[in-house]
Amino acid sequence: MSFLNNVITGISLGSIYAIIALGYTMVYGIAKMLNFAHGDIIMVGAYMCFFAMGSFNLPPAAGVLLAVVVCTVLGIVIERLAYKPLRSAPSLAVLITAIGVSYLLQNGAQILWGAATKTFTPIVSTAPEARLVLVPGQLSISYVAILSIVCCIVVMIALTLFTGQTKMGKAMRACSEDKGAAQLMGIDVNTTISVTFAIGSALAAIAGVLMCSAYPVLSPTTGSLPGIRAFTAAVFGGIGSIPGALLGGILLGVIETFAKTISTELSDAVVFAVLIIVLLVRPAGLLGKYVPEKV
Amino acid sequence: MLKVNDINVYYGAIHAIKGISFEVNDGEVVTLIGANGAGKSTTLNTVCGLLRSRTGSIEFLDRNLASIPPHKVVELGMAHVPEGRRIFQQMTVEENLEMGAYTQARSTIAPNLERVYEQFPRLKERRRQVAGTLSGGEQQMLAMGRGLMSNPKLLMLDEPSMGLAPILVEQIFEIIKQLHKAGTTILLVEQNARMALSVADRGYVLETGKIVATGTGGELLRDEAVKKAYLGG
Numbered sequence: 001m002s003f004l005n006n007v008i009t010g011i012s013l014g015s016i017y018a019i020i021a022l023g024y025t026m027v028y029g030i031a032k033m034l035n036f037a038h039g040d041i042i043m044v045g046a047y048m049c050f051f052a053m054g055s056f057n058l059p060p061a062a063g064v065l066l067a068v069v070v071c072t073v074l075g076i077v078i079e080r081l082a083y084k085p086l087r088s089a090p091s092l093a094v095l096i097t098a099i100g101v102s103y104l105l106q107n108g109a110q111i112l113w114g115a116a117t118k119t120f121t122p123i124v125s126t127a128p129e130a131r132l133v134l135v136p137g138q139l140s141i142s143y144v145a146i147l148s149i150v151c152c153i154v155v156m157i158a159l160t161l162f163t164g165q166t167k168m169g170k171a172m173r174a175c176s177e178d179k180g181a182a183q184l185m186g187i188d189v190n191t192t193i194s195v196t197f198a199i200g201s202a203l204a205a206i207a208g209v210l211m212c213s214a215y216p217v218l219s220p221t222t223g224s225l226p227g228i229r230a231f232t233a234a235v236f237g238g239i240g241s242i243p244g245a246l247l248g249g250i251l252l253g254v255i256e257t258f259a260k261t262i263s264t265e266l267s268d269a270v271v272f273a274v275l276i277i278v279l280l281v282r283p284a285g286l287l288g289k290y291v292p293e294k295v
Numbered sequence: 296m297l298k299v300n301d302i303n304v305y306y307g308a309i310h311a312i313k314g315i316s317f318e319v320n321d322g323e324v325v326t327l328i329g330a331n332g333a334g335k336s337t338t339l340n341t342v343c344g345l346l347r348s349r350t351g352s353i354e355f356l357d358r359n360l361a362s363i364p365p366h367k368v369v370e371l372g373m374a375h376v377p378e379g380r381r382i383f384q385q386m387t388v389e390e391n392l393e394m395g396a397y398t399q400a401r402s403t404i405a406p407n408l409e410r411v412y413e414q415f416p417r418l419k420e421r422r423r424q425v426a427g428t429l430s431g432g433e434q435q436m437l438a439m440g441r442g443l444m445s446n447p448k449l450l451m452l453d454e455p456s457m458g459l460a461p462i463l464v465e466q467i468f469e470i471i472k473q474l475h476k477a478g479t480t481i482l483l484v485e486q487n488a489r490m491a492l493s494v495a496d497r498g499y500v501l502e503t504g505k506i507v508a509t510g511t512g513g514e515l516l517r518d519e520a521v522k523k524a525y526l527g528g
Contacts, residue, residue, distance in 0.1 A: 183365045
């Protein structure tokens with residue numbers, strides 16, 4: 001039974017990684033850049049929800065909404081100010097800028113909200129009895145875990161429909177393949193990139209609230225490690241691929257949870273060892289697409 | 296319809312286009328021919344706004360294109376079928392065509408699809424197929440069909456015959472003739488000078504960024520210098 005419990009914990013943790021990884025992978029797919037500030041958007045989202053619920057006594061739903069709105073705007077603003085001027089710069093310059101934005105957000109949060117760790121108010125109860133019991137005394141699943149998994153499924157379905165059926169979603173796929181040709185179709189590439197950042201950042205806000213509900217500590221560096229792990233998940237599943245982000249996220253969560261049962265200290269080492277092995281065998285990641293080009 | 300007046304285009308320090316002027320009138324097929332590196336594609340990319348000229352002007356339907364971004368030019372009625380086709384390989388044939396109609400009202404998509412499928416029955420058979428799996432000739436048809444989806448007043452074709460087997464080249468030029476008959480104005484860039492001149496009303500010969508000869512298709516086909524340089528004697 002402890003095996004099944006670990007699987008459930010792993011899937012719920014992995015669902016949160018998957019939601020973050022989606023942001024990484026979509027932005028990479030379209031802007032061909034690794035947005036290392038993505039993890040810190042999570043942190044900003046969590047703080048917004050924390051203040052909405054703690055300082056203004058708003059209901060959890062309003063807290064989540066505020067987090068999503070603030071992060072969406074923040075994502076668009078960051079893209080416009082920091083990344084857009086570098087559209088034709090070498091990718092290394094963009095990467096360094098993203099790391100810079102990451103530090104800016106962390107230090108900004110420290111100035112505004114202090115470096116001290118805060119205890120996050122979960123949006124659903126995390127009391128020991130707030131669980132769905134499957135096998136009394138042996139197998140149960142917390143409400144937070146259920147919420148994380150449900151959110152992940154809803155997000156996946158919504159994104160699949162969006163990129164497959166809507167005009168904007170298709171334009172995004174067109175831009176991610178060939179920006180020049182997309183322009184020739186009349187697609188405004190800048191707007192499309194902005195929308196991608198908006199979606200990615202909104203997802204990061206949701207992930208931030210879920211993560212801090214499951215592990216209720218909040219500090220300016222809260223987002224950095226989950227950000228790195230989600231980035232790993234995105235690469236694991238095949239960066240640029242939306243189903244890949246889901247698969248990579250879930251697998252990473254499960255592997256991490258099992259690694260922790262062996263040794264907490266070594267869990268990250270195990271996770272990255274698995275990543276290295278996967279990349280040795282499949283350099284494009286598990287679901288990374290390799291489409292042969294015909295000329 | 297299109298008036299290009301004294302454009303100069305640079306790639307960094309390289310002076311690629313040296314004061315070119317030409318025009319395309321309503322209903323005409325006009326071709327720009329020339330060797331590799333003569334500046335044919337550069338000219339088309341400048342007309343559609345992907346590249347900018349330092350001097351002169353480009354007027355399309357009496358509007359100056361100088362400050363209009365490339366994605367807005369499509370709305371004015373100019374479609375550019377780029378060199379190397381540049382179709383969206385991972386999208387289906389039908390999705391590619393829908394992208395061609397990106398600037399069009401939703402209601403026009405269905406009739407336009409119908410028209411393009413009529414023109415290219417092969418594409419209809421393969422509409423659910425991922426475009427990257429099409430053959431070279433089919434990809435060129437898709438690229439042209441995608442261009443036609445925006446109901447263009449001017450269709451610009453960049454090397455539509457490139458890399459295709461002779462029988463497919465014939466087919467592509469047959470389609471160009473049909474489009475011409477149906478009244479579409481076409482600006483055609485080609486290395487296959489003989490084919491291009493045989494379908495064109497008028498042609499311009501480009502050499503290292505300059506126009507060195509101009510005339511009707513027939514005149515250029517008979518021109519001794521053009522024959523020698525581009526038609527194999």
